[in-house]
Amino acid sequence: xxxxxxxxxxxxxxxxxxxxxxxxxxxxxxxxxxxxxxxxxxxxxxxxxxxxxxxxxxxxxxxxxxxxxxxxxxxxxxxxxxxxxxxxxxxxxxxxxxxxxxxxxxxxxxxxxxxxxxxxxxxxxxxxxxxxxxxxxxxxxxxxxxxxxxxxxxxxxxxxxxxxxxxxxxxxxxxxxxxxxxxxxxxxxxxxxxxxxxxxxxxxxxxxxxxxxxxxxxxxxxxxxxx
Numbered sequence: 527x528x529x530x531x532x533x534x535x536x537x538x539x540x541x542x543x544x545x546x547x548x549x550x551x552x553x554x555x556x557x558x559x560x561x562x563x564x565x566x567x568x569x570x571x572x573x574x575x576x577x578x579x580x581x582x583x584x585x586x587x588x589x590x591x592x593x594x595x596x597x598x599x600x601x602x603x604x605x606x607x608x609x610x611x612x613x614x615x616x617x618x619x620x621x622x623x624x625x626x627x628x629x630x631x632x633x634x635x636x637x638x639x640x641x642x643x644x645x646x647x648x649x650x651x652x653x654x655x656x657x658x659x660x661x662x663x664x665x666x667x668x669x670x671x672x673x674x675x676x677x678x679x680x681x682x683x684x685x686x687x688x689x690x691x692x693x694x695x696x697x698x699x700x701x702x703x704x705x706x707x708x709x710x711x712x713x714x715x716x717x718x719x720x721x722x723x724x725x726x727x728x729x730x731x732x733x734x735x736x737x738x739x740x741x742x743x744x745x746x747x748x749x750x751x752x753x
Contacts, residue, residue: 573585573587573588573589573590577593578703578723580625580626581625581626581677581678581703581721581723582601582677582721583625586675586705586707587705587707587719588714588715588716589716591603591716591719593719596747596751598740598743598744598747599720599722599744600723601720601722602721603718603720604717604718604751604752605715605716605718608717608718608752610656610659610660610670610752610753611659611660611753612659612660613660613668613669613670614660614661614663614668615660615662615663615669615670615671615672615708616663616664616665616666616667616670617645617649617662617663617664617672618671618672618673618674619673620641620642620644620645620674620675620704621641621674621675621676622634622637622638623675623676623677624637624676624677624678625677626678629678629679632681633679633681634679636679636680636681636700636702637678637679637702640676640702640704640737641676643734643737644674644704644737644741645674647738647742648741648744648745649664651741652672652745652748654745655745655748656745656749656753659749659753669710669711669712670708670709670710670711670717671708671711672707672708672709673706673707673709674704674706674707675704675705676702676703676704677704678701678702678703679701679702680699680700680701680702681700682698682699682700699725699726700725700726700733701724701725701733702723702733702737703721703723703724704721705719705720705721706718706720706722707719707720718752724737724740
């Protein structure tokens with residue numbers, strides 16, 4: 527039988543039970559709010575403005591542009607800050623899209639002929655004027671693409687020319703109207719736009735000759751504006 531003293535010692539040294547581990551607090555459920563769906567965007571407003579009796583369609587250039595007359599050009603617009611230094615420009619095709627109703631087959635054929643004559647005369651002059659500044663090429667890829675189209679051509683009949691001549695207005699004189707634009711290939715934005723008409727008023731010369739003279743002069747004016 528244990529003595530009273532030994533019994534007390536054993537009671538003191540007996541291991542005490544560990545206190546119960548408190549329960550972890552229960553977190554409130556997290557509510558994840560889904561992002562709001564994007565607001566529907568209105569469709570782009572179509573560009574419908576036309577000028578010059580319907581021959582200047584701003585839609586061709588992608589926006590309503592504030593054209594202004596420049597020397598040697600009826601109307602011209604250049605994006606602020608445009609520089610072609612060190613850029614490569616590819617020369618695209620010329621379209622023929624006659625916008626004036628009532629033109630004859632001879633007018634359509636003349637437009638097709640001029641869609642070959644004008645670029646043939648203009649391309650070498652652009653390349654020469656921008657030599658050392660920008661590289662104009664017929665194919666391949668580049669930062670910009672040069673596009674153009676004939677929008678009207680008129681070859682009056684001989685009787686009309688003899689009777690009315692230049693007093694009857696441009697429709698009694700041979701003339702051609704065309705658009706040109708420079709497009710940023712990465713964005714599709716027009717950065718340079720041009721609308722011009724040439725009328726043959728000199729009975730001693732030809733419209734073809736006047737166009738070639740213009741093609742020599744225009745690139746030199748252009749390079750001073752965008753270099």
